[in-house]
Amino acid sequence: MAWPAKPCTTILSFYPIETSMNPLFDTILSKAKEKLQKQFSEKGFYQGQLSSSALSTCLAVYSLWLEDPLSYQSIIQKGLSWLTENENPEGGWGDTIKSPSNLSTTLLVWSVFFAIQKKKHDRATLWLKTRIGSLDPQNIVSHVLEFYGKDRTFSAPILTCCMLSGSLGEKQELWHQIPQLPFELAAFPAKLFRLLGLQVVSYAIPALVAIGLVRHRLHPTPNKILRFVRCVVEKKVLKLLEKLQPPSGGFLEAIPLTAFVCMSLIKAGEKNSYVVKQAVAFLVSRARKDGSWAIDSNLNTWITSLALQALPQKDIPPHQKESLKSWLLNQQFQEKHPFTQSPPGGWGWTDLPGRLPDGDDTSGALLALHSLVEERQEVIMAIQKGIQWLLMLQNRDGGMPTFCKGWSKLPFDKSCPDITAHAMSAFLAWKKDMPGHLQKAMNRSLSKAISYLQKNQNAEGSWFPLWFGNALAADTQNPVYGTSKVVYALASLESDKAHTLWIKGCEWLASVQNEDGGWGGGQGIKSSIEETSLAIKALSTAKAKYQDSLHRGLEYLIEKTKQGESFEPSPIGLYFSQLWYFEEMYPVLFAISAMEEAKTSCCLA
Structure with missing residues (x-):
């Protein structure tokens, strides 16, 4: 020690x-x-409450303002009021009301206030100057790009929002500083995405398409061949975006991602598109009574799994056990996912249609069912599918990634120790109930996982x-x-x-x-x-x-x-x-x- x-x-x-x-x-x-x-719902799950987010709130407000400032005047004003009331004492905003101010959130809120009120927010302006030294557009761009590094999942949308809002000025040549996401690559078969060197993580294809498209339409590349290719694939990638959008309208049930897509398509001239209408409806439906938005709709599956792992069986009333079991089993994916092409068998973080299957929630659901169900044969088929899904997810380095195997170029797609450990716990809990061939596969997986943890x-x-x-x-x-x-x-x-x-x-x-x-x-x-x-x-x-x-x-x-x-x-x-x-x-x-x-x-x- x-x-x-x-x-x-x-x-x-x-x-x-x-x-x-x-x-x-x-x-x-x-x-x-x-x-x-x-927090138990009679529908069969435990529900939580995500923190309100200044970043989500400003992006949702700006998207609704672009869509129709008059029709959504009340909700826009409530959002702006919430942002004003929850500004940190020094003039910036953090991601939550408990968080210190940061560059990304403050820059976005500052830009949205500028777009809607046509003037720069004084206190935020002072905070930004103190933080980065100058509000010269090139300086702002360089600081954002430096912070996020090679991963353009967030830096490109942030800077695009700033450009669309006018907070960086009106000079069109400034678009040269904004990363052009290669949205044309989305026209390739999805199974090739991980091989194409995309500048965004596996779950951010909607951002790749929308952010890339608006940049292309407002400031196309001088390369005639590439410009021609992008013009040719525009309709195809817009169709893909429509296909990827879940019935709720919210991509990944995430307010920031959905808002970025929405504002980009509106500015790209697609205001009347089905995707925009659905996205706007999603944003309106997720607004809270106090005028704020959270980062996501909910974490119901994750919260329920954590609850069932924490509680002894004797503390769960018998009638709740059955509804919990049925609800949790119903959250398992039964078809290939259109986003990540992930096979059936996994679980996501929420019960809503925008979710993706991921390693952490799949392990959590497996452990929750192990804690909940005494008669193993009742759920054995679902468990086998979940185990097989995790085995297929494991990377060559022995670690478990979040969503997709082999997407190892960007941090949020790499293997990680905590998700690897969670999967190991799930394997250990269920191994003796699995058939021989699966037990052998799980043993090999555990051995590789231990080596991964040793190296990391x-x-x-x-x-x-x-x-x-x-x-x-x-x-x-x-x-x-x-x-x-x-x-x-x-x-x-x-x-x-x-x-x-x-x-x-x-x-x-x-x-x-x-x-x-x-x-x-x-x-x-x-x-x-x-x-x-x-x-x-x-x-x-x-x-x-x-x-x-x-x-x-x-x-x-x-x-x-x-x-x-x-x-x-x-x-x-x-x-x-x-x-x-x-x-x-x-x-x-x-x-x-x-x-x-x-x-x-x-x-x-």
């Missing part, structure tokens, strides 16, 4: 591990379960996750989340290599515990309920070895939750292309999961 833990002198220490449970522990756990139960363990013993971070960290990474997930999975493996990795991961987790007893995203980062809970759950796999650290962590939860009365969420979630969010149910779910794990360990036996 980096520093020795203080002797445990908290309330919990007065209850020796061999005696009865601390009553405050029971109180918090009971209250957390009560909060979770209130940081020198000090931690792992970095992909879809979670910590904005307070200098590099925005969250090794506590990543390491906790990996350590928990490795604890169930009977392998010397896995055991060595597990020990090193546990030691690192214990070494970065904060003075207040909690954990943040890493060494010295402010503690949160979510990160503390994750670390407690992981270290509980070591039984009595980290008893003092566990007691101190549990004491932190008692104090931080005000003895179960308040579960304040933290913005540790990362959405597409580093967009932060918090989920109201994460601290509740993570705390339940951690405390239930601690109950079964020597810590509180």
Whole structure:
């Protein structure tokens, strides 16, 4: 450990591990379960509440303003008012109301205010000047491109929105600075996408088409041959966009992606297209009463899977078990997905039609069903399909990506330790129920996954996750989340290599515990309920070895939750292309999961 833990002198220490449970522990756990139960829908799932997003709100407002400023005047004004009320004290905006101001969100809000109100927002202007030194358009462009690097998934849409709004000026030559996404490549068969070197991630084909098309129509390339090719494929890629749009109208159920597509098509002269009409209807339907929008419609499948993994079976009423099982099975994909060409068998994060099958949610659903269903044969066919889907997803490096195998050029398409660990846990839970050939395939997969985790363990013993971070960290990474997930999975493996990795991961987790007893995203980062809970759950796999650290962590939860009365969420979630969010149910779910794990360990036996 980096520093020795203080002797445990908290309330919990007065209850020796061999005696009865601390009553405050029971109180918090009971209250957390009560909060979770209130989120149960009679339709058969647990529902959460995503944080409102300044970025989503400004993009939705601008899209509706472009569509019809009079018809949507009320909703536009409510959105602008929400943005004004939730501006940070220094004049910028973060991704959530709990987030520090950042360049991307502030730049977009600033641009939208300029487009609609025809004047620059003074406080945001000052923040931007302080942040990047100058509002010269070329300087703005260079800072955005530098931040996102080779991945154009977000940089191209952000800069395109700025150009369309007029905030960068009226000079047409400025379009030379904006990346031209090669939308013509979308005309190729989808199975070739990963081989074409696209500048956007696997799930962002709608952005590739819409953002690329508006750039082409407003400022086409001087290359006559390429310009001709793009003109020829325009109709084909617009048809593709219509085919990819789900019945809800929202691409991936994501407000930012749908708004970027909507505004780009309107400015490209496609205002009357079916895609725009559907996208506008989606944006209107997702507006909240306070005038804001979230980043996505919901995370119902993910929240439900987390809930079922956290709760003991005895805490789920019998009538709810059946509806939960039916609902969860109904979320499994039964057909090839048009976006990613992914085969049937996976699960996505929501129950809505814009979802994609992904590795994290598929593993979560498999583990949830394992916790929920006693008669395995009832669900065995669905489970086999899910296992096979994960086996096909695994990359050559042994790790698990999020959506597609082999898309390894951009960060959000690469293998990642946390999703790899989640899949390993799913395999371990179901392996003995699978036929022999699948057990052998799962064993090979587990072996490759362990090697991947060994190669990607940081020198000090931690792992970095992909879809979670910590904005307070200098590099925005969250090794506590990543390491906790990996350590928990490795604890169930009977392998010397896995055991060595597990020990090193546990030691690192214990070494970065904060003075207040909690954990943040890493060494010295402010503690949160979510990160503390994750670390407690992981270290509980070591039984009595980290008893003092566990007691101190549990004491932190008692104090931080005000003895179960308040579960304040933290913005540790990362959405597409580093967009932060918090989920109201994460601290509740993570705390339940951690405390239930601690109950079964020597810590509180």
